[in-house]
Amino acid sequence: MAIVAAAFGGARNEVGHPFRDVAIVGVFNTKQARVLEGYDSQSIALEAALGAIADAGLEPRDIDGVVGGIASNFLYQSRIGPAWRSMSPLGIPAVIEGAMAIACGLANTVLIATGEAGSYRQHASTAPWTRPTNEFVAAYGMFTAAEFALMARRHMHMYGTTPESMAHVAATIRNNGHVNPQAVYFGRGPFTADDVLNSRMVADPFHLLDCAMTSEGGTALVLTHADRAGDLAKTPVHLLGGGTDHYGPSYQHPPVWDLGGVRRPDLIAGHVGRRAAEEAFASAGLGPSDVDVCEFYDPFSFELIRQFEAYGFCAEGEGGDYVMSGVIEPGGRHPITTDGGTMSFSHGGASVQLFQRVIRGVQQLRGECVSSQVANAEVAMCTGGGAGALFTDVLLLGKDRP
Amino acid sequence: MSLLSPQVGDIPLPDPGPISAPYWQGCREGVLRFQRCLDCGAPTHTPALLCAACASMNLEWVDSSGRGEIYSWTRVWRPVTPAFVTPYVPIIVTMDEGWSILSNLVGCEDVAVAIGQLVEVEFHHSGGPDDIWLPYFHPKG
Incomplete structure (x- = not known):
């Protein structure tokens, strides 16, 4: 987004919105499960790819751009080369890159697909994607829950944020999954905050039910030129704005809340995503009060509290009270993570879940969710990452062409 | 409650590289080292x-006082691998010289951890092919 902003920013009034010519026209989640028997990562990703293409009402031969290492396999198997290709694997930045390829004329129709199955079978250890090896963290027993817990604990110390407010977030998201027939943990609730607080401790202050699950699945999107989108099967969804904030490699350095940069000392790691959200809102001409659906990434319950502060929905330190004020539940002003997220819908491997907030945002704006559909949703805010990983990405989706 | 101790199981040990070798050599010698800028003085x-x-x-390598205070902490009950004995307590320490380090708290009960607790480094011989001495921290004062 920064590159697009630099290229278009000074002349935006003349050339229009950078993503004016882009639309998301196909989305698809395969079956998601704790274990997908009979699949490997390639086969589940290919199933997702074909699903998203069919959802758009397109044929494989319509694809002339692919994003992700697994999408490249689709490129070969379907013999649609030569085509534009990106290696970007991780969620919203990959979607933005696919949109940039269309906006810049490098491709007309871009497939983004990923999937994972069979890579986590020895559950004595935490999932491989939760424990990158590094000489300054691995010997201290670090994994994602501990990294995010160090951020949460600092916030509790500064602002008095409580485990009860975190548990309320987790219960809300898990209840969205409880009523979603497509969720891995469909029918496993309902949950109260007390259920979360009474589950076994993983990494203080996070109980088991404050944390994402591990599962398997595939997911895919198709983007095309907005001029063509109106002729396709589903209501096109547009990218109103996006941004990515990164501080460095995840899980290799102490996750310090106050970590700042020399260029913008006011933007600390505890607020990662703030700059991305500001850019996204500026591109869209919108603010937090315009967001109808908050498809926020939910690796751990505290992360939702932090994101509401980082994106300007509430003041710093007030995220705990904010999530307790009735806004995040179905029917609230800013309902969160409406399919059940990584806690209850799926965490399909290392990268699948980083796309699934975008998938759900598209489904909400189309009005096709089989559970927790937000009535007349016009704007969805989709996110990925989190403070414990030192990055957060933001994408604003809307029904109107920008 | 349980007394926190250095891990003695088959945990993943550091594989020092050319940039970090002076740090791990310091640990072998019982000295915690950090880098300081010769131009601006920042750690x-x-x-x-x-x-x-x-x-x-x-940059130059400098010996740290080895003392600091706990900036944040967590207490882990679900071990990352079965080699880790639980509970263990990952901490971020703000060192007296103004830099941050990730480590584990030892030498006290697991329930005694708190932000602001003063701590001091100690070294545990973990061995392995690179003869690693891991820095841990215990309460001080």
Whole structure:
């Protein structure tokens, strides 16, 4: 987004919105499960790819751009080369890159697909994607829950944020999954905050039910030129704005809340995503009060509290009270993570879940969710990452062409 | 409650590289080292090629006092691998010289941890092919 902003920013009034010519026209989640028997990562990703293409009402031969290492396999198997290709694997930045390829004329129709199955079978250890090896963290027993817990604990110390407010977030998201027939943990609730607080401790202050699950699945999107989108099967969804904030490699350095940069000392790691959200809102001409659906990434319950502060929905330190004020539940002003997220819908491997907030945002704006559909949703805010990983990405989706 | 101790199982040990070798050599000698910029004086950790404050490549290795205070903590009950004995307590320590380090708290009960607790480094011989001595921290004062 920064590159697009630099290229278009000074002349935006003349050339229009950078993503004016882009639309998301196909989305698809395969079956998601704790274990997908009979699949490997390639086969589940290919199933997702074909699903998203069919959802758009397109044929494989319509694809002339692919994003992700697994999408490249689709490129070969379907013999649609030569085509534009990106290696970007991780969620919203990959979607933005696919949109940039269309906006810049490098491709007309871009497939983004990923999937994972069979890579986590020895559950004595935490999932491989939760424990990158590094000489300054691995010997201290670090994994994602501990990294995010160090951020949460600092916030509790500064602002008095409580485990009860975190548990309320987790219960809300898990209840969205409880009523979603497509969720891995469909029918496993309902949950109260007390259920979360009474589950076994993983990494203080996070109980088991404050944390994402591990599962398997595939997911895919198709983007095309907005001029063509109106002729396709589903209501096109547009990218109103996006941004990515990164501080460095995840899980290799102490996750310090106050970590700042020399260029913008006011933007600390505890607020990662703030700059991305500001850019996204500026591109869209919108603010937090315009967001109808908050498809926020939910690796751990505290992360939702932090994101509401980082994106300007509430003041710093007030995220705990904010999530307790009735806004995040179905029917609230800013309902969160409406399919059940990584806690209850799926965490399909290392990268699948980083796309699934975008998938759900598209489904909400189309009005096709089989559970927790937000009535007349016009704007969805989709996110990925989190403070414990030192990055957060933001994408604003809307029904109107920008 | 349980007394926190250095891990003695088959945990993943550091594989020092050319940039970090002086750090791990210091640990072998019982000294916690960090990098300081010869141009602007700012401290840097983890071992780097550039100063975190001014991007100078003019860094020197300096001995730390080994003392600091706990900046944040967590207490882990679900071990990352079965080699880790639980509970263990990952901490971020703000060192007296103004840099941050990730470690584990030892030498006290697991329930005694708190932000602001003063701590001091100690070294545990973990061995392995690189003869690693891991820095841990215990309460001090």
